[in-house]
Amino acid sequence: MVERTLSIIKPDAVARGLLGDILKKFQSGGLKVVATKLTRLTPERAREFYAVHKERPFFGGLCEYMSSGPILVSVLEGDNAITKHREIMGATDPAKAAPGTIRREWGKDVEKNAVHGSDGPETAAAEIKFFFKPDEIHSS
């Protein structure tokens, strides 16, 4: 089933010049970039994006980190894109992520783990809408 997922390259990974390497991993895994932009979250927008985690102890630090610099947000499309994207990212904690995954290769720690990916069809739809208008997405 062809799906879309929201993919974010987080601030420290953008700052380290990893955009090309990370997008290449997703593309090599069969995902197509159908929208992308460099943007920056304000602390308020970061809190809105991660609202599901607002009771967690790491929420404040996470929102501070996610608004600390530019991020690359993309819509990726492909067969089972949501699951495939999460497989290519690897586990949340880079120390536990499988070899060859993005987080294993470039994640610094459980917070600064290089990338974000939607976790299901409903969150993917909501997260894509959070960043993109329909006419900014271009399937070929």
Ligand code: IDP
């Ligand atoms: P996910 O990004 O793999 O879906 P979530 O549990 O949804 O993981 O957490 C969202 C983000 O919050 C993570 O990607 C990471 O940046 C941060 N995070 C998750 N768990 C912790 C933690 O225990 N300490 C610090 N930050 C965390």
Ligand code: MG
């Ligand atoms: Mg998540």
